[in-house]
Amino acid sequence: MQVERSRRAIGMCGRAGPGDATRVDTMSELLGGVRSLFEGTMGALRADAGAVRWPGTRRSAVSWSPTPLPANLPPDAAAAAEHHDAFSLVTDPTSARMYAGVSGAVPVYADMDAGTSDGVFFCTRLEPLARTRGASLRPDWHAWAHILAAGGPLEGRTTFAGIHRLQPWSRVSVEAGGRPAMTASGWPWLEVAQSGSASVDAVGDALAHVIAELSSRSAVASLLSGGWDSRILAALAARSAASPGATGDPLVAWTTSSDTGTVMEELVAAKVAEHLGVRHRVLPPRHEAFAEDLDYFARSADYQTSFHVWLVPLARALVGSSATVLDGLGGGLFVGGAFPDDESGRPAVDQRFDRLARYLKGAEEILAPGVVAQVRERTWAAFEQVAEPLAKHPFGSTFTAYLTRTLPGISLAPYGLMASSAPVATPFVNNAVVTAALAIPPELHRAGRLYPQLIRRTDAYLAELPTAADLTPRERQLPRRVSSEAAARHLRDLVTREPVRELLAPGLAGADIGVWRRHLDNTRHQHLIRGLATLSLWLDHYADVLSSADVDELMGRG
């Protein structure tokens, strides 16, 4: 694993339960040399930033988060998970327990079946776990099917068989002499009751509190787009930055191009920043850096998604920043009511799958027919496990999208990419914010109607200002970087290498560059090509440790 000198290794690794102490040493080196916070028979934890030891306890216990935590935390892992979305490791002489945060948005990966000991090794990045595993390292082709169809691995899978991502509110227990046990039962977000008297004011109060707390601990930076979520966070951050309890550092708003054929995002962001009186930096991607950006993003996201390659210019600019970067993860779902079911009468689970796996519509133009069938079948099988229990939940469409799209794919933009550069916070998935939002009945969330109400409390002008989506014409005119000739050539080069080439539709590998550019101007086809390119990069990166690199399973030949 290459840790660039200029990139900060904000990460954490360790062991729960007995096990090989040297493996944690090696993982730590692969993370860039994170320091030891404790080392004992029943556990170890290393982190370079973001960790807080529990005071006044006879146990060895540490909580960790890429979002700055209060200096003192109550010695209660459930409270740390719920109120601070923190990961905690708690050990005593005979047991160890790991607790994931309530949102699950911060990736913590666990090698649950190391084979050499009874303990569980964990890390915020996959590579240290994979390279120190010792046992056979195999691709998880189910996960790769999910990445192609949905944008990220479902059910806590990762690109490696046997290494899992901790799901929201999950807990892992290791007793001396016993096998590790994991549960994610009792996730409090599923239990929130709706109330006709719930109001958006409670959501606004919770958001304001989260941002005021953050602003008292560190400077804050805003990732500002032309949409509602970042606008709300920027407005609250601007207000907090000017308040007496803040650090005194000026707020800076950062914008780049989402490469969707329009500059409306940058222009509306500029209106917002000017109105708020904050410094605005607009950093377009360098055309010539497409290949580097793709590789940078893939490594930062542990090769598990390709959704936000376009954010790399901001991640590069923020390397080493001490300001906490605000990201709007989850706002569209928990406040904006995104991905609602329609009134077609089709079963909700079928509708939700079609929305998630919409990239497979027309996929036969990119993928071999047998591959399309495999990808769909494997993705459906995992999706059904997540979606069926939520079918009748009042916020079933919200939770299904959260668990199958936001967490597996989107969350890796803030907590894979951005967290490699700077501290990160995602206030819309704070427990108090989500709880307040879910108390408002689902129908009141529809079509983003809560947003203007929410921001009007802080700023009436911004409540009236149209978003970039409101203003963007249907015909988008700006040439996209991803479909430029240079980008198309690079992507074609990646996906026509063996063995990924075998997954392509007949004739595509030999098609001229114009055909590839047209495919890259189609959102669904572009998604599939980016996914295949990520697979190609991953196979290349891990060629020295993977036990097998053939793609037979994805072709239905496994």
Added chain:
Amino acid sequence: MSDRYVLVEDAIADRREGRDPVAGACVVVPGSAAGGPAELVGAIVDVLIEAERAGAACVLLAGEKRDLDTAVAAVCRYVVADRPEVLEEARQLFGPDRVQQVESVAVDQIRSWIRQIPVSSAESVRLRRRVGAVAGQLKSARSIYGRMRRRRT
């Protein structure tokens, strides 16, 4: 292709006087080294939003490399340049599809190259419609903007 253009400062003045400045015209923005805008603040943002909404191209006149490194440059669809080192840097930044070489980036030379600026078929249709329509029948981007604000209240 179209030979209609408006300088951004004229578009700002038109807008201030209640005229719809960007209908059917490229918006041409002088580089910051020549006194053009660098920051996305004030009326220029409204003009560029109207241009983007109307599908009109925004063209940067880049006389020097530093003209390319501004917030305004970041939102221009095309860049024209007359010096090799500026062209090279512009192509690396924006890609060859968005960069045109011209004889001169002087404002009084715009008419000699403005027809080289690519206009997509969708934009051509829209421009023909706009140019051919009676002014009073057209809704300006500003009026649409205002209507959307009202709809949200």
